[in-house]
Amino acid sequence: MSHVFNFSAGPAVLPREVLIEAAADMLDWHGSGMSVMEMSHRGPEFMSIMAAAQKDLRELMAVPDNYQILFLQGGGLAENAIVPMNLLGRKAQPATIDFIHTGSWTGKSIKEAGKYAQVNVAASSKAGSFDHVPARAGWKLSADPAYVHICSNETIDGVEFGAAPDIAADTNGAPLVADVSSHILSRVIKVDDYGVLFAGAQKNIGPAGLTIVIVRDDLLGHALPICPSAFDWKIVAENGSMYNTPPTYGIYIAGLVFQWLKRQGGVAAMEQRNIAKATLLYDYLDSSKLYFNRVAKADRSRMNVPFFLRDETLNEAFLAGAKQRHLLQLKGHKSVGGMRASIYNAMPIEGVQALISWMQEFESAHR
Numbered sequence: 001m002s003h004v005f006n007f008s009a010g011p012a013v014l015p016r017e018v019l020i021e022a023a024a025d026m027l028d029w030h031g032s033g034m035s036v037m038e039m040s041h042r043g044p045e046f047m048s049i050m051a052a053a054q055k056d057l058r059e060l061m062a063v064p065d066n067y068q069i070l071f072l073q074g075g076g077l078a079e080n081a082i083v084p085m086n087l088l089g090r091k092a093q094p095a096t097i098d099f100i101h102t103g104s105w106t107g108k109s110i111k112e113a114g115k116y117a118q119v120n121v122a123a124s125s126k127a128g129s130f131d132h133v134p135a136r137a138g139w140k141l142s143a144d145p146a147y148v149h150i151c152s153n154e155t156i157d158g159v160e161f162g163a164a165p166d167i168a169a170d171t172n173g174a175p176l177v178a179d180v181s182s183h184i185l186s187r188v189i190k191v192d193d194y195g196v197l198f199a200g201a202q203k204n205i206g207p208a209g210l211t212i213v214i215v216r217d218d219l220l221g222h223a224l225p226i227c228p229s230a231f232d233w234k235i236v237a238e239n240g241s242m243y244n245t246p247p248t249y250g251i252y253i254a255g256l257v258f259q260w261l262k263r264q265g266g267v268a269a270m271e272q273r274n275i276a277k278a279t280l281l282y283d284y285l286d287s288s289k290l291y292f293n294r295v296a297k298a299d300r301s302r303m304n305v306p307f308f309l310r311d312e313t314l315n316e317a318f319l320a321g322a323k324q325r326h327l328l329q330l331k332g333h334k335s336v337g338g339m340r341a342s343i344y345n346a347m348p349i350e351g352v353q354a355l356i357s358w359m360q361e362f363e364s365a366h367r
Contacts, residue, residue: 005351008329009155009304009342010182010203016346018256036252041245049248050241053255060258060267063191063214070213070233071241071251076105076181076200079211080112082231083149083177083196086215088117089222091146098122098145098174102161103130103154104335105179116224117146130157132296136170147175147195153183153301155203156333158293158340160301164193175219183303184212185261186345187271195219201250204303204344205257210250261345270345277343277352278302284356290363291339308338311366315339318362325358327351 006013029036032045039046054069063069074082088095097117099110101124113119122141123134141148148171153160160183165171175195184199191197196215202208213233220234229235230244264270282300285293285307293300293307309315318339322330332338343352 004326004328005347005354006328007341007343007347007351007355009333009340010200011208012203012342012344013346014206014253015257015260018253018260018346021256022253037249039248041242041248046248046252049252049255050246053251053258054241056255056258056262057212060185060261061189061191061214066217067191068213068215068217068220068233068237070215070236071246071254072211072213072231072236073209073247074211074231075202075208076179076198076211077108079179079198079200079213080109081115082227083198084113084116084146084224085227085231086223086233087147087175087177087196087219089224090219091144094118095146096120096142096144098141098148098171100124100134100139100148100150101126102133102151102159103157104333105151105154105156105181106149109149109151109179113149120145122148125159129294130154130159131294131299133159133161133299136165139170141172141174143172145172145174147177148172149177149179151179153180153303155182155304155342156306156336156340158295158301158304158306159299160303162298164190166193175216182342182344183301185267185270186274186303188267192216201254203342204346206253207250210247210254212254273349274302274343274345277347277349278305280349280352281305281341281343281356284359288359288363290366291359303344304340304342306332306336306338306340308332312337314362314366321362322355322358325354327355327358330355 095117097113098120101121110119120142123139125132125134177196178194180197181199182203185204198213201210215233223232236243285291291307330339332340
């Protein structure tokens, strides 16, 4: 089949180099005679894969020594339960969690956290259909929250925090927790601005099933009694993410992606490419009479670009023509409709150019 450009929001496109390397390794990893999927997670072969992946991620994100990198199962959605179960033990119960509500994924986090704690929505852009990040001057934080939760890039709504909140000024000194699933490794993140970062791997790192948690040491050891031991971050950290069988193949692919990122020049170099791709697409959308994007310019996601046709009766024709041109997975999330182009690290600028070319052709035919 001809090469396609896959704009899926997740599971998402992987670097072609990584797929080629994984294919070559499928039956025989480095002369071991085994596929990575067949290896014991405690054998020397996989232990070397795990160690390299952790080392490369720490280097790519400049993760300080007083933070642990954990590889877990479950995905970003599962972390909406695992995070409170690990952090609420720091406070007398019932504790309060503060949320900055910027879209669909924060909404899921709020609903799940409400099973374990009192929830305070300190700020929300729901009234504006999640088209911006609420101004920090308007945040109404609790006096002593267990932590403050943000989704720093909303995959569905296309809203992204331009910078992390200042801990002292913006969170009343509480740890800042961020779901970074859909923009991890796409831009430089100052890890020590946060107490916890977590991400499902299936958007910018690897296959579904692997979750990455980066947690500051002092936030370990506070799990509620109901927290399963396999998801107690302290236990996982003490066992080097080997307390139970980790998602071995997901970690292997993630490790290949980390090595690929290093060959591209690292996260800072990738961020500049992502700025160029996003700017190209948003500039076209802003100039178009057929398409539009609803998000405030200052808060637009570089990774997930939702857009709409002013005449929605044309949606199916647009998608059919895109598919004929090998531009796939452009239909927007069912909760918001429209279109969405996810332009993660592995999407080359040629893919964005091909999408714009089709959008221009379609617009010309429907003036």
